[in-house]
Amino acid sequence: MGALQASESPSASRLVTPSTIYEHSTVAKLASFVVGAVVNPDRLESVTVTSRADEIEKMIKKYSSAERLPPALSTVADTTEVVVLITGTTGNLGAQLVDVFLRDGRVKKVYTLNRPSGGEKKKDIKARHAERFVDKGLDVVLLLDERLVLLEGDASGDHLGLSGEVYEEVCAYPFFGGDNR
């Protein structure tokens, strides 16, 4: 692979990327790739782009089926108060988003959703946010705001992977129990 990258053929070397080995995960696949890259790199490049584009389209199709959509969108009137759900708030940008929303008086509630920390030392969700806030020079006192709800879950799971009960009084509306999929 190194020889291919260092080769004088620009097309051949362009075909080798950091993920090449992962994409050709057997010896046979990798060998076939290398041969193709050496013999006819331009053709291989266009075939590669086409097959990768096909994979992309397949994935799109898999997750955009219309059967999963409800029959009609609700027509409840707009509200001027902001109630926001943000995912990935223990990260760089996410923490800054929490900061911006909490410092805005029009915001009524901020829900955050993050996956629980793995490994042996399971870190507390509040501690994880505090750590990131300190790291980014954000005011940790904001994390005590009663408008902030730190949830642990996983959007790829059922009901966003939320477990246990979340008792919240601030959300004043009764929830619609008619369709609990």
Next chain:
Amino acid sequence: MHILFLGGTIAKKTHVGFFQMRSCVNVIIHNAWRLDFNLSLSSFESNIRGTSHLVEFARNARYASSLKFLFTSSVTSASSWDQSKGSYPEDVVLDAGYAVGNGYGESKYVAERVSTLLSKKEAIEG
């Protein structure tokens, strides 16, 4: 805690938080994503599934009609953009070939397309 039930069915007690959120959320910012530029598209499938679940959540929400759904994409979703065409448009590009590069960027592109498709009203009427 006092809960009022509308409609005939009763939600499972463990999903109270989920339904409460769905009754009041009017902005969603989907910002979480696996960060690794060495993986292929398939490694990001759960992130894409998560995106579709969040759009579904938005569609079933009380304020669905006016809900704002924001998704943090990435420049890598345009890895193979042809510069001779000028700047990448401020819109979803329908040619998947321009997203080919690494799995991370490709997955961000998939999510852009999926959230656009699932949020269209026409998708259900057709």
